[in-house]
Amino acid sequence: MKKLDRRNFILASLGATLAAPRAFGFGRRLPAPLTLDASKPVPAPVAGELKMGAATNPAGVTVTVDSRSLLVGGRRAMPVMGEFHYSRYPENEWREELLKMKAGGIDIVATYVFWIHHEEREGVFDWSGRRDLRRFVELAREAGLLVVVRLGPWCHGEVRNGGLPDWVLKKPFKPRTDAPEYLAAVTRLYGETGAQLKGLWWKDGGPIIGAQFENEFKGRAEHLLNLKRIARAAGVDAPLYTRTAWHGMASPLPFGEILPLFGAYAEGFWDRELTPMPGKYGDGFLFRTARTDASIATDQLGAKTRRDAEDVDAYPYFCCEIGGGMMPSYHRRILNYPKDIESIALVKLGSGSNLQGFYMYHGGTNPDGALSTLQESQATNYWNDMPVKSYDFQAPLREFGQLSPHYHALRLQNMFLRDFGPELAAMPALMPDRTPSDSNDAETLRWSARTNGASGFVFVNNYQRLKQMPAKTGVRFAIRLRDETLTFPDRPLTVGAGALGIFPFNLKVGGDGLIRWATLQPLCRLDEAGTEIVFLREIDGIEPSISFGDGTRLTGRRERSPGMTAEEATTPSGRKFLIVTVRAGVAESLWKTTFDGAERVFATRAGLVVDGDEIRLSGENAAELAVALRPPPGRKLTGSNVRPSKTAGFLTRFAAAPPPAAAKKTLKIRQLQPAGPPREIRIGGKGVAEAPADGDFDAAAVWRIELPKGALARRALIRVRYEGDVARAYVGERLLTDNFYNGSAFEFAVDRDLAEIREKGVTLKILPLRADAPIYLADEAKPKFGGAASVCRLVSAELVEIREATFKLDRR
Incomplete structure (x- = not known):
């Protein structure tokens, strides 16, 4: 089989710097692999006597279940x-x-x-x-x-x-x-x-x-x-x-x-x-x-x-x-x-x-x-x-x-x-021979496999909320399958702190090709005029490597786009397919959906919606209102602000013309009332602290927020950062929404009530947070009281406009 590690595949194809030599050389014994037994026959699913409702639609398509999965x-x-x-x-x-x-x-x-x-x-x-x-x-x-x-x-x-x-x-x-x-x-x-x-x-x-x-x-x-x-x-x-x-x-x-x-x-x-x-x-x-x-x-x-x-x-x-x-x-x-x-x-x-x-x-x-x-x-x-x-x-x-x-x-x-x-749905989950003793065990690698006894996926998780999970070194997997024991990767792997992902093994590609194993996570497949394209992503904290089965090989032809590289490969029968590797941090910009009658991969850092013949992009940063596609649509994309398309290596890119430069729009903020003494927090009937009542907000610190003059984007928010107990946003006497302080921003839409907000402004009320409040707050969210009994502080309030661009297929 052909083995390609970071040195001769991933790094070469992505143009990254070669890693330092590994410590495992002559005279060094490889660490014992982590083992899992998948050699036993997979039990057949059982339909059972399920007393569900009508399962067939007028087109004759059924929705049913058996003991394993949904069947459509x-x-x-x-x-x-x-x-x-x-x-x-x-x-x-x-x-x-x-x-x-x-x-x-x-x-x-x-x-x-x-x-x-x-x-x-x-x-x-x-x-x-x-x-x-x-x-x-x-x-x-x-x-x-x-x-x-x-x-x-x-x-x-x-x-x-x-x-x-x-x-x-x-x-x-x-x-x-x-x-x-x-x-x-x-x-x-x-x-x-x-x-x-x-x-x-x-x-x-x-x-x-x-x-x-x-x-x-x-x-x-x-x-x-x-x-x-x-x-x-x-x-x-x-x-x-x-x-x-x-x-x-x-x-x-x-x-x-x-x-x-x-x-x-x-x-x-x-x-x-x-x-x-x-x-x-x-x-x-x-x-x-x-x-x-x-x-x-x-x-x-x-x-x-x-x-x-x-x-x-x-x-x-x-x-x-x-x-x-x-x-x-x-x-x-x-x-x-x-x-x-x-x-x-x-x-x-x-x-x-x-x-x-x-x-x-x-x-x-x-x-x-x-x-x-x-x-x-x-x-x-x-x-x-x-x-x-x-x-x-x-x-x-x-x-x-x-x-x-x-x-x-x-x-x-x-x-x-x-x-x-x-x-995956046909593959039961199997646990390794050694598992963590409990959630306090941060030393044993957490992993599993889902497999049919011949192929499958390894799942790795080295993360737990609010717990330090040290890197795991010397990691290799040995999975006992029906007809073989598959051990990978060839060189011991480090699973970084917080790393998590999915590794495929014996994955069929390109018809009769085979990915023997990879320490990259599959993203999607794309059929382009009979040629399969397989997208794999790097995983933060895990060195990427890949091994192909006998007869599956790279041809050396490649195309690059920012953060990704497409490598041409052939199967044992000579069929061509593409392997696209995507850098960690770039993968989050990839989307896949149907557009112009075919499945396509999109790359954009904006929010993406595909609605019939339209592609809609949205985001706070107008510079990100661009999208690249593979394959490009068969018809021209039009729109009032669409730049001409250009090829960006593996992808075809479309972008919205940048809006004319304009001064940043700022809110007018005026404090109307300082905070009064912090309220006494009572314990309620269920044994936990009671939230403030409407009357308690009479002692809140109060600000009036006014929108700038001139047009706003179709969608706009006010983003408030504060330190306090509870914040409320009103228009007149009407409560728009509220927020229990947890250290994150308090955001609310203004476009829904724009006319009323322009007339009346937004009234922001913040109650002081007591230093001795009987509540749980994350350590990083706790304000610095500086010896004071309470805190009530408006840190900032900013207007956030959501920029949008629409690309349409030319129907002519």
Whole structure:
């Protein structure tokens, strides 16, 4: 076989500097490899007796499951699901945000139907505006997304009463039980919901493939069966019926009635402790075949053990709540880091997940209630005090549609799953012969493999939130396959601190070619006029190398584009294909989607949306409004500000003409009131600190913020950096949104209310943060009090305009 390491392939092709000689030379014994046994036959999947709904659409395409994965049209599929709550976002912006989810690699949008958002007054339903569920599902279909509807009636989602209307709690029956009066109210809710969704189910040619009943339910299984019965009578007929399953139930659920779904979060806002990473959160960074997470919702469910149900292996491993971020509660101000999210998602993949479902994928803002505010609070006998308006969740797509850094990290994982997922879905997860003793073990490398006994992928994770994970040296893998033991790489590898990624082995390329192994992560495949192009990315902290199978070789022909190189190769039969290596740090600019009738790879540092014949770019930096494609479109790209295309090596580049130079627009900021004494923080009924009430803001420091004169970009934000307890942004007396200080910026849109903001300005109120506040804050977020009893400081406020460019295919 032909082996190409960094010296004669990656560095040569990318033009980097040769590394220093390795320490392992003559007379030095190689370290013993890390071993894993994949030689046993892979158990055949079992279809089982699953009692799901109609599985076939009018075109004859089926959506079914067996014990291993989802099957679409009888073929294995590995979709990615992302949560987005329609009632927490303006309806006129849904379509663009759904397209951004699609661009991020999401295949299925999951959404809650919050009962209190629709029937706040008994018998009076509201399905209008941002509550228009039917329109949301129709737009999801337009965006090319499937839909899973989480029906409740109890949802949680950090909504008032978990989504139950106040009037339900005032009735003389116990909610979430089979009390006849409660089931009668649920029957009315499901009936209304079913009417909204009529004709949108998979069987009708619609996008809805799943329905979830209840949430985090630990009562008797009979109640879930009654909810399923009521829903089906209301027209809820889906290929998948689901429930959350990270908790026990008071009685067993008969097999096959409802699919169990799982999840994991890097850290939660719900714990009672005021310390970092309490409980079992570290387990989420360990590869394990056990599916149950012991850390989700410990406030309401109590301490749990990691124990799966006896029949769990008869179901596919699906997830609906892999943390795409985390809300800060008043008493726990979680600050997420991008690698928290990337790592916990990768670990789920390497542990066997065949449906990556993210909660939340898109943040939002609580709607205004007619009778009350709509957030969870201790005042309503719930476990945590949450922001009145904000449900940003530090998600990949934020409260106002901003792109988080981990949007791109997850997008690369999702890109991998789009092209390699069907193959991966057939491969069970296997653990190595030596695994970490627990999450405190930072010395043993964390890794796993998913394999069919002949080929597969190695998953490596050397990251854990808030824990020092030293580099692992001398790393080689020895995987016992059915017909051989594959040991790689040839020279021992260092897995750097914080490094994580996916290595392929025995990966077929170009038809009959073979990548024997690589310490690069597959990104995607592209078919260009019958020639396959395989994109591989370098991994931060891991030296890249690659080995081809016998008869697969490089021809020496290459093309370069900034940060990537395409190498021509041939297979044993003489077929040509391309291997494209992408530098770490450049890979985040790669996208893949269909445009002008063919799949294409895009390279841009801007946000990207493809909408029919349009490419839309957006970002804070106008200089980044450029995109390069492979292959270039077959028709000319036009637009009012499009520069002529030019070849950039492997790619064809299009750019927007830069806007004329203009002075930076600045906000006018005037302090109206200094902060009063910090309030006394009371402990609420659930044993944690209470958030401030409206009246407490009378003692807040107050600023008036005015926009500059002149036109603004179509989308614009105000970005506030401050030190304090809680910040609120008002227009007049109306609360736009709020923020529990956690050290990150407080951002809010101004374009939605531009006329009113121009007239009235924004009123910013910040409460002082006590030095002795009974809350958890990350060390890096804690202000410097300098001996003072409290701090209240506006550090900066800036106007952020989102620049945009649109390229259109010439239809002539």
